[in-house]
Structure formats: C-alpha cells, structure tokens
Amino acid sequence: MPAMPIGSMLFLQAAQSAEAGRNSGKRRTAVAPLPSETPAEYWDRAYSDPSLVFNTAPNTFLTEAVKGLKPGRALDIGMGQGRNSVYLAKLGWDVTGFDISERGMELARKSAAAAGVKITTIRASMDDFDYRVGQWDLIVATYEGVSWLEAAVKGLKPGGFLVVEGYSKHPQAPPGAAFGPNELLKLFMDQNLHVVRYEDVEAEPEWLKLDRVVRMFARKPN
Numbered sequence: 001m002p003a004m005p006i007g008s009m010l011f012l013q014a015a016q017s018a019e020a021g022r023n024s025g026k027r028r029t030a031v032a033p034l035p036s037e038t039p040a041e042y043w044d045r046a047y048s049d050p051s052l053v054f055n056t057a058p059n060t061f062l063t064e065a066v067k068g069l070k071p072g073r074a075l076d077i078g079m080g081q082g083r084n085s086v087y088l089a090k091l092g093w094d095v096t097g098f099d100i101s102e103r104g105m106e107l108a109r110k111s112a113a114a115a116g117v118k119i120t121t122i123r124a125s126m127d128d129f130d131y132r133v134g135q136w137d138l139i140v141a142t143y144e145g146v147s148w149l150e151a152a153v154k155g156l157k158p159g160g161f162l163v164v165e166g167y168s169k170h171p172q173a174p175p176g177a178a179f180g181p182n183e184l185l186k187l188f189m190d191q192n193l194h195v196v197r198y199e200d201v202e203a204e205p206e207w208l209k210l211d212r213v214v215r216m217f218a219r220k221p222n
C-alpha cells in the first residue's frame with residue numbers, strides 16, 4: 001500500500017468491537033501522522049499509545065466467510081493487533097500474519113498467548129512479502145487495500161479463498177484502502193476469481209467513522 005494513504009489515517013477505532021461500540025458509544029482517538037514519519041513509524045506509535053485499546057473482535061465478514069471451511073494454512077495481510085489471526089488460530093487454522101508494525105505484532109503475539117494459540121508473525125510490507133506459489137488455503141486482508149492481489153492469488157492454493165474488507169471511496173478514506181463502485185469486483189474478476197459474495201453497503205467501517213463498506217469473499221478456481 002502506498003505510504004500516504006495509511007499514513008494519512010486520522011482516527012483509530014479504540015472500541016472493544018464494532019457491535020459493542022454501537023451499543024456503548026465508541027471511543028475514538030485521533031492519531032495524526034507527523035510530517036516526517038514513515039507509515040511503519042506512524043503505526044508503531046499508534047500501537048504503543050497506552051491510551052488506545054485496539055479492537056480484539058474479529059472482522060464479522062471474515063467470521064461469516066470461514067464458517068464451515070476446513071481449517072488449513074491462512075495468511076493475514078497487515079495483521080495489525082492480530083484480531084483476525086487469533087480468531088482463525090482458535091478455529092484451528094495454521095496462521096501466518098505480517099505487518100510493517102512490530103508494535104502491532106507485539107499486541108498480536110500477546111493476544112495469541114492469552115488465547116493459548118500459536119501464530120507466526122513476520123515483519124514485512126505487503127509490497128515485498130514473498131507470497132510464494134500455491135501455499136495458502138485462505139488469505140485475509142481487512143482495511144489493507146489490494147495492491148498485493150496479483151502476487152497473493154499466485155500464493156493461493158487452487159480452491160483457496162480470499163476475504164477482503166475495505167472502505168468505500170470517500171474523501172476521508174485512505175485511497176489505497178478504498179474502492180469505487182464495483183472497483184473491487186472488477187479487480188477480482190480480472191484475476192479470474194470466483195466471486196462467492198460481494199457487498200458494497202451502508203455500514204460503518206471498523207477503523208474510521210464513515211458510512212460505507214466494501215466486502216469481497218472469493219475463491220481461486222481449482
């Protein structure tokens with residue numbers, strides 16, 4: 001993902017979960033990027049801020065998508081604090097996650113230890129990560145854009161699944177993680193993926209207080 005979009009993120013959701021937040025009033029904290037800092041420095045600073053409590057609830061679209069799937073090898077792109085990795089590991093998936101933020105992955109490892117599960121964490125950028133060929137049964141990326149799509153599709157096993165959630169295009173949404181009308185659908189169709197479920201709906205995204213979310217659940221042909 002290009003530096004600017006993620007670095008320009010202004011608000012981090014610090015609620016326990018989207019649903020809990022809806023009921024209890026979300027606590028949001030502005031984390032403005034400093035002019036000189038890299039995205040990794042920005043995210044390290046955010047994840048080290050003791051006043052922020054990061055969401056540990058898994059992404060709901062992911063939980064629905066994996067229902068009934070046989071656990072295998074999963075890759076979590078931009079795993080952050082590890083909420084999706086830990087959820088999948090608890091279901092029996094063999095999970096590898098990567099992120100540019102070591103501090104985010106520290107939270108992920110703590111959360112995995114607290115849940116009594118094992119996850120593998122790797123410090124890497126989505127643009128440099130080695131997705132390899134035919135390795136993964138499931139690739140997940142929530143709020144990470146899809147600059148990695150072509151490489152990751154090669155990394156998926158035939159019949160493997162991809163789950164993506166992101167922002168709908170909006171002036172306040174990071175452009176690299178936001179999609180215009182049917183943009184995500186076209187990108188996935190260009191990769192010859194079977195679209196299992198696609199949504200572009202009015203809903204509050206998990207990391208910014210906006211009003212539309214785009215979601216994709218797709219499968220690589222056998």
Ligand SMILES: C[S@@+](CC[C@H](N)C(=O)[O-])C[C@H]1O[C@@H](n2cnc3c(N)ncnc32)[C@H](O)[C@@H]1O
Pocket residue numbers: 001006039040043077078079080081082083084098099100101104124125126127141142143144207
């Ligand atoms: C909005 S958070 C989403 C975290 C996680 N996917 C989730 O939904 O809980 C964005 C994450 O992307 C990571 N990130 C930003 N740029 C990245 C890059 N180029 N490669 C890998 N991770 C990146 C950040 O460190 C941060 O953890």
